[in-house]
Amino acid sequence: MRAALLQLNSGDDPAANLPRTEALIDAAVGQGAGFVLTPEVTNCVSSSRARQQDVLQRQEEDITLAALRAKAAAHGIWLLIGSLALKTQDADGRFANRSFLIAPDGAIVAWYDKIHMFDVTVSETESYRESAGYRPGDRMVLADTSFASVGLTICYDLRFPHLFRQLARRGAQVITVPSAFSPVTGAAHWESMLRARAIETGAYILAPAQAGTHQATTGKPRTTYGHSLAVSPWGDVLANGGTGEGVVTIELDLTQVEIARARIPAMTNDTTFDGP
Numbered sequence: 001m002r003a004a005l006l007q008l009n010s011g012d013d014p015a016a017n018l019p020r021t022e023a024l025i026d027a028a029v030g031q032g033a034g035f036v037l038t039p040e041v042t043n044c045v046s047s048s049r050a051r052q053q054d055v056l057q058r059q060e061e062d063i064t065l066a067a068l069r070a071k072a073a074a075h076g077i078w079l080l081i082g083s084l085a086l087k088t089q090d091a092d093g094r095f096a097n098r099s100f101l102i103a104p105d106g107a108i109v110a111w112y113d114k115i116h117m118f119d120v121t122v123s124e125t126e127s128y129r130e131s132a133g134y135r136p137g138d139r140m141v142l143a144d145t146s147f148a149s150v151g152l153t154i155c156y157d158l159r160f161p162h163l164f165r166q167l168a169r170r171g172a173q174v175i176t177v178p179s180a181f182s183p184v185t186g187a188a189h190w191e192s193m194l195r196a197r198a199i200e201t202g203a204y205i206l207a208p209a210q211a212g213t214h215q216a217t218t219g220k221p222r223t224t225y226g227h228s229l230a231v232s233p234w235g236d237v238l239a240n241g242g243t244g245e246g247v248v249t250i251e252l253d254l255t256q257v258e259i260a261r262a263r264i265p266a267m268t269n270d271t272t273f274d275g276p
Contacts, residue, residue: 001147003035004028004249005208005228007241010039011215012046014055014064020245021064022071028247029075035147035252037080037208038068039228040155040180041097044085045210048219049133056095058087065100073106078145082178082208083114083154085134094135099152099178101143109145112152113137116160122184130156140166148173148254151203155179158193158207161200168201169267173257177207179224186225191237199235202261204252206230211243233260 006024010017021042028036043064046052059065064084072079079102086096097114115138117131140163141152151167151174158177167175175197181190198205211226228241230250239248261267 001035001252002033002249003252004033004247005230006038007209007211007226007228007246008039009212009245010045012044012051012217014043018064018067024247025071031249033249035078037206039082039208039210040178041085042082045214045222047222051218056085056087069102069106072102076104080176090135095133097134099154110141110143112141114154116156118156122182142167142170142172151175153177164197164201168203172203173254174204179207180210181225183223183225190225194229194231195235198231198233202233202257204233233257
């Protein structure tokens with residue numbers, strides 16, 4: 001199976017972002033991809049809660065979800081919509097950051113709400129409080145496809161290895177990490193953590209990313225790190241999307257999962273121990 005990671009520069013207008021996303025999916029299919037992955041918040045990158053309230057939609061109404069389901073069906077491909085920012089019916093008005101796995105007939109096979117919220121102070125001038133606008137998910141998600149068992153995560157989840165290990169223990173051969181990573185933490189930690197998660201689990205790690213400075217109608221424009229990465233089960237970087245929009249492809253060979261896990265059987269060598 002050929003997988004394609006899309007690197008986007010989504011702005012804060014979902015309707016304006018959609019044609020570019022569709023065009024890159026078409027380009028990926030033209031390169032032979034049967035599994036295409038988009039980044040976190042494919043539909044809308046925004047730092048303004050007011051803007052998000054104006055332009056985001058509920059799942060059943062979302063134009064990006066409907067269009068990309070139709071695109072997957074038209075091409076007959078598996079599609080990971082890395083995540084969509086969606087309105088919910090929660091009393092506190094918080095949004096969902098939700099990843100979707102779409103089958104070749106356009107059906108939603110699985111969906112996952114980001115568990116770990118990015119509540120951090122990167123520096124004196126850069127801080128994030130994702131939980132103020134988004135409510136966290138509370139369930140791990142693993143989906144069976146015709147080509148692999150796929151575990152779903154989103155961005156900041158990357159810093160919590162136990163989630164990846166649990167996915168691998170349940171059979172995940174491919175783990176997806178769609179992201180919109182901060183440039184500061186991206187330069188410091190992105191590649192190291194993705195390679196570590198691959199080495200620890202013996203799984204393919206596929207991480208499509210947002211990149212660049214994002215157009216903002218309202219509020220401060222966000223900037224993201226880019227460098228979409230595909231990492232082998234042995235920890236080798238197979239593809240790097242650099243800093244601009246585009247598509248990178250790799251071939252998934254699941255025998256490499258078996259080989260990596262046989263060479264270093266870390267998951268079966270686990271032992272229990274007492275704490276202090």
